[in-house]
Amino acid sequence: MKEDFLYYIWQFKKFTTLDLTTTQGEKLQILNSGQRLQQSGPDFFNARILIGEQKWAGNVEIHVKSSDWYLHGHEQDRAYDNVILHVVWEYDTEVLRKDQAEIPVLELKKFVEANLLKSYTALTAAKTWINCENELKDLNSFVLENWKERLFFERLERKAIPMLELAKETNNDWEAVLFRFLAKNFGLKNNGESFFEIARSLPFTVVRKEAFEAENLEALLMGRAGFLNREYEDVYAKDLQHRYAYMAVKHTIKSVYIAPPEFFRHRPDNFPTIRLSQLAQLYHTHQNLFNKLVQSKSVEAIYDLLQTATSPYWETHYKFDKESNKKRKKLTKSFIDLLIINTVIPLRFAYAKSTGTEVGEELLQLIRNIQPEKNTIIDKFRQFKMPVDSAYDTQSLLQLKNEYCNHHKCMQCAIGIEVLKK
Known part of the structure; x- marks a missing residue:
């Protein structure tokens, strides 16, 4: 069990919400799951819940075990003072505020259907290369294309950072x-x-x-x-x-x-x-x-x-x-392709960001007219029947492999979530 699976369950309410109770036996109603924060501090910001008849607004922290609160030293961190709910997979100890009041806990494993857990276990089981390798050939094309476009621009964002820094310099x-x-x-x-x-x-x-x-x-x-x-x-x-x-x-x-x-x-x-x-x-x-x-x-x-x-x-x-x-x-043409992929397109993207100009469609048109790159990662995706027609595909897939698959971020990946749905 990993925390990113719990983030997914909480954010998209993939659990039975009727008759929810805290580990203290109080009735719990989720009005708003809050906004996911991918930075230091609590995991979800500005959530709203009802415990009994009392409405609460604040942050939600998520862990595999409730004892992880102490393992991560949150009791010493003022950023966690306004946590209104501790969401865990397994409740193994109470968690207290500085004033010794107990923080309400939701133990998710009591409310998650067995089929979802089974699908997650199958997805994250050891494979020869990546977790979803057996499902790649059957992916919903609409989901895949939308995700590849986001991956492409994520990769451009990363490449643009040192260029923007140098422009400032x-x-x-x-x-x-x-x-x-x-x-x-x-x-x-x-x-x-x-x-x-x-x-x-x-x-x-x-x-x-x-x-x-x-x-x-x-x-x-x-x-x-x-x-x-x-x-x-x-x-x-x-x-x-x-x-x-x-x-x-x-x-x-x-x-x-x-x-x-x-x-x-x-x-x-x-x-x-x-x-x-x-x-x-x-x-x-x-x-x-x-x-x-x-x-x-x-x-x-x-x-x-x-x-x-x-x-x-x-x-x-x-x-x-x-x-x-x-x-x-x-x-050679192939060498110029590499210059366009790794220098020209990222630099045009960085320049557009600095000037507030929109060039997304323009860059997509350019990258889609360049031949796909050849490397071992792309060869592997081809082996698992992933379509690769241009440098747009290869850049998206390199971002997918390096930033998601290598770190097992299946629950932050549109492909992983689509596989879970099935």
Whole structure:
């Protein structure tokens, strides 16, 4: 038995409400269950009940056992002074107020039907992957689609938080915010944090000024990554070293420690040298990239904006001084998809929140026109017959798995509640 099941029972009155009594034997009538509070303090706020002939208004606290009141130290917390009812599954001890008056207790197990408990037990029984895996193929499509949309926007809300914080830090310089988060996602999982720190270590005013020469931008990025700290034979590498040394003095760029990006475990086309060169070329090609991305009305327009390749040197190199077969190394469509999913759409959402603009339908249209992501979580959902047609589906399902399934929050999930109904 978990408390979230009890929250569900109490909030939606999934118990017999006729002839309710407290453990003290007094008649109980629920006028209003109250508002669920997902923060510190009592579980439900502003409930209204009748005990005997006395009407009460206040908060409700819910536990598996009444003794949990003391286990959680609520008797010492003034936030619980106005609890009017203690709702528990099992009553094992009385609970007293500071004035030694007993708090009324409702023991739910006396009033919950056996079928509901049986359904909950079946849902939460051990499975091979997630609790509802056997029911996914038979879900009500209306319930599923509404829940996926909420999950998608929950995921956007989470991604928007650091973007909004950075916007505040940069006095709403959204071009600078875009640069840093684009850099992070150019670095993918292994080098994302390192690339983010590289971008953050460069004042965006400097990036703007030097963007007119692609080699200058590349020198700044390679220099901050620590790739220009040794002697090279290639003329191009030496040129970048001279440019970086000059710009460091010109713009008073302070030396900071940044964890060096990794080459290990990356395919050559994802080597940090290649990705940093592509990022430099992108910002050399487009001034005011944020404004252009915000104004783009279609995925195709965004593809056109983000399409870029390395500088010529990297067509025959993956590392400095090590020549390779010539290959034009441009961003693939699948890589641009990741940039749109993880940077462009969340940033447009964050910007809209900051300006009070509604862009929900616009973002849904964009994400639904992007191919679904490929990873082990999505493969598992497919295995259990969950439809996956676009990146909208994959983003929603990743939110579902990471924030609900992994934490067994079945009673906070529309799918879990739908399964219980059956």
